[in-house]
Amino acid sequence: MKFPARLTVLMSSVLLSGCLRDPSVLFASAGPHAKETATLFWFFLAITGVIFVLVLGVLFVSLWRRREEGLVEPFHPLPQTEKNLKTIVGSAVGITIVILTALLGLSYAVDQKLIGFDRDPQMEIEITGHQWWWEIRYLSDTPSDIFTTANEQHIPVGTKVHLVLKSADVIHSVWIPNLSGKRDIIPGHDEDMVIRADRKGVFHGRCAEFCGVQHAFMELTVYADSKSSFDAWAKAQRLPAPEPLTAEETRGRDVFTKDACALCHVIRGTDATGYSSNAPDLTHLKSRKTIAAGAAPNTKTYLGKWIIDPYSLKPGAHMPPIPLAAEDYRALRAYLETLK
Numbered sequence: 503m504k505f506p507a508r509l510t511v512l513m514s515s516v517l518l519s520g521c522l523r524d525p526s527v528l529f530a531s532a533g534p535h536a537k538e539t540a541t542l543f544w545f546f547l548a549i550t551g552v553i554f555v556l557v558l559g560v561l562f563v564s565l566w567r568r569r570e571e572g573l574v575e576p577f578h579p580l581p582q583t584e585k586n587l588k589t590i591v592g593s594a595v596g597i598t599i600v601i602l603t604a605l606l607g608l609s610y611a612v613d614q615k616l617i618g619f620d621r622d623p624q625m626e627i628e629i630t631g632h633q634w635w636w637e638i639r640y641l642s643d644t645p646s647d648i649f650t651t652a653n654e655q656h657i658p659v660g661t662k663v664h665l666v667l668k669s670a671d672v673i674h675s676v677w678i679p680n681l682s683g684k685r686d687i688i689p690g691h692d693e694d695m696v697i698r699a700d701r702k703g704v705f706h707g708r709c710a711e712f713c714g715v716q717h718a719f720m721e722l723t724v725y726a727d728s729k730s731s732f733d734a735w736a737k738a739q740r741l742p743a744p745e746p747l748t749a750e751e752t753r754g755r756d757v758f759t760k761d762a763c764a765l766c767h768v769i770r771g772t773d774a775t776g777y778s779s780n781a782p783d784l785t786h787l788k789s790r791k792t793i794a795a796g797a798a799p800n801t802k803t804y805l806g807k808w809i810i811d812p813y814s815l816k817p818g819a820h821m822p823p824i825p826l827a828a829e830d831y832r833a834l835r836a837y838l839e840t841l842k
């Protein structure tokens with residue numbers, strides 16, 4: 503990416519972060535996993551903080567009470583002092599063991615509590631990590647209710663959601679700090695995570711395991727909406743892509759389905775049924791806020807740049823540059839804007 507483009511993305515993310523109600527940290531917890539973990543963290547910090555202050559206190563007192571000047575003889579404690587020293591060291595070791603065991607027990611208790619919480623989820627979403635984006639598939643017992651989107655995950659507030667985590671290529675890691683801790687995903691081995699958002703909000707998650715050059719642009723944003731907004735969103739996502747209305751949009755759809763785009767991308771309701779699962783489903787592309795997993799805002803300008811020169815936004819991305827005649831390019835962009 504050229505410097506001005508980088509600066510734009512940086513500045514827009516800084517400005518956007520100003521709109522965020524929730525900073526992307528564990529302490530702004532919005533769900534039980536993050537909340538329990540944050541409480542445990544504060545407890546650990548308090549105990550270890552007290553010990554730290556005590557140790558430093560003893561160190562400074564010892565430095566303050568220096569031995570008399572000119573005393574070069576080695577220290578030979580009196581029998582009574584030696585006995586006191588043994589008691590002091592013995593007690594210190596005892597207290598250390600008690601504290602460590604208590605902290606271990608506490609971690610175990612919190613872990614058990616959260617394992618108990620994870621039972622009986624009400625919803626299931628499959629999230630597959632790809633280099634460098636997330637495939638998000640809403641599962642259901644009713645096949646017609648299943649749909650796929652990318653990078654932006656919507657969930658209803660107060661619902662226990664089971665995330666089935668998969669990797670299509672290398673090791674990735676899912677981390678949504680406001681909702682839960684990290685979970686690494688090893689290719690060929692499914693992982694699980696249960697999340698519940700207890701309030702509405704936009705919670706920014708990301709890949710937390712270095713997975714190649716564009717690891718930094720692998721955002722996974724969670725939109726926690728009210729049940730009714732979520733249902734409306736899901737209903738719209740299940741629909742096929744809207745039919746183009748103008749001649750230019752129709753031409754754009756033809757460019758999409760007959761040119762290179764359809765080799766990888768799916769647009770439900772068109773001939774672009776996709777031959778590879780290594781590219782996002784674009785049926786409702788314009789319902790998403792960003793493109794390329796947070797690499798750029800989802801505007802007509804950036805989308806155009808992404809088509810003809812993806813490496814200017816995300817060097818090394820697996821999306822190849824698509825050379826198009828000027829008219830086809832205009833038509834394609836017009837068509838993509840209809841994918842609401």
Ligand code: CUA
Pocket residue numbers: 631632634673674675709710711712713714717718720
């Ligand atoms: Cu995927 Cu880092």
